[in-house]
Amino acid sequence: MTMGEKIINLRKREGYSQEMLAELLNVSRQSVSKWELNVSVPDLNRIIQMSELFHVSTDYLLKENVAYVVEQEMIRSLNDEEVQVYLDLKRKEKKSLPAAICLCILGAANLIGTSGLSVLYPSMENQLAAAGIIILLVLVTIGVSMIISNSMKLSKFEWLEKEPVQLHSGMLKYIRELKENYAPTHAKFITLGVCLCILSVIPLIMTTMLAQENEVALVMSVVVLLLIVMVGVYILVYDGIWQGALDMLLQEGEYSPTEKVYRKKYSFFSGLYWCALTAVYLVWSFTTNDWEKTWIVFAAGGVLYGGLATLIKGLGNK
Template sequence: MILADKIIKLRKQFAWSQEELADKMGVSRQSVSKWESTNSIPDLNKIIKLAEIFGVTTDYLLKDNIETIESINGEVEPTINSISLNQANRYVDMKNTMSFIIVKGVLLCLFSVVPLFYLLSLVQTQQMDIDSNTATVSGIIIMLVMVTFGVSFFVRTGQFSNELASIEEDEFELEYGVKSIFKEKLEMITSSYHQKLSIGIALFILSVVPFLYVAITNGSTEKILTMLCVLFFMIGAGLYIIIPASAQYNAYSLLIKEGDYHPREKDKNKNIEALAAFYWPLLVAIYLGWSFWTMQWGVTWIVFPVGAVLFAALVGLMGLISKTKS
């Protein structure tokens, strides 16, 4: 293996772009490009610096017959995973399957409050011979059953974790020609993805319109409860459109390491995931605690839209802090 190939291999192993390696070397990106394309050879000082940056011996860089990566301390560096076309396609298929499982769980949890609103609306219209306490208790029981089934779908996604880890958690590189295939696939679905994203966001925004209209026009309690059900169904429709589309788009982006999955974005994404893992369970706990304490389920749902806006603000603040530090 010649020097140019070794520089490419090591750079990819560290998930660096040519620009990032150039910054570390104190040279231009064009210089790195020429080294990798064999149009020029770095001088001895640059080779010594390359060895220091990559943590390998100069012998490994200079001797073509040495192909096993040797670190400065004599240890052999682990090679990164090489992902074939079949493995990449299987990864995308698993992400698509997971997305539909997650959608089912999300919709069950989201719609779990609908039976409660429906029963309370029946009490208001006196279409059923039950009092409000019985309707509330029955609605809460149905809600808990639906949430239980919803959580079971989330648990089922764990069956994919081991196979996904080799791509999502470990360093990898795509075999020759695979990246261009998925880059083309990403370009093909980009327009459809943004269209679906727009429709989903529009449904989220418009979902509150029927409820606000009834509330402003002093509609009956029955109508208000009905419009709350409509609100949740519109939100559910938006999620049903967005989640699978985003899963496929993100899977392609991760494979070719573009967008949010570019090496420069890794640390930011890890921080966002850590925040989400703490934030959303806390928000659900606040919602359930407030709801059971006040029994005003028609009011406490406001926690989620407010919480979503706050989460977006926190993510934006994290990005601003990250840019300031850099």
């Protein structure tokens, strides 16, 4: 059996059209067609990608006399009912998880706001500080409990982030239709969320220009900034959860077979990083009592996390 015939058989087994396979491999449909007709041969990187995507050895793809042995221990499947359960959980999560994150941001905004009020009411400084911290802890507790609840409900599907999954061809077609229908909404949500986060600095800039000496105005402008960011984050997380769920089932984008190998190999990094960052935040906050400033740890930490994740992925691909 030629390589072209093998690619055809494997593609049909997974329920992929030539366009779908081309998209997964980041090549043109014409390239896939030429491979299947044995007009050209895929490069080594594409052969490795197909090996991971179809769960076969590279030897099977390259050599005509190698028996067809699928690595069954690597393949896990979901039936149609399980897929619907997963999608239903994700529909609920895309509402509750963004709300939980917004509660945490709201708690930080409240703490900063009460610190600003203490300037107007210096005799109540201690009471306002205590109220701000208590409200922050209550909101964060509610938010964290919602996050934990979502995590526990979806725990049985965690493997989808790191391992290949096989679905029935009919279900694959259904999920692809869901993604195609959602694409316009996805584009709108991404645009709106990012624009809100960018525009959120306008109140702070305006206050700095017009009322730089007014400490209360500066503090309240930061509160407004956080509230606008909160709305933007809600939209982005809401959209990201649903888009991610569809990509995870289709094994596309951040959940392609190659990306899943990376996630499985470096899964420890995310938990270790955020635990360390939280420890830094708590130590700094309790030792300095500058709760209105220490929240910046998470803003800076989020940017740093993206950079480190990109660096690790780049080193891992070498």
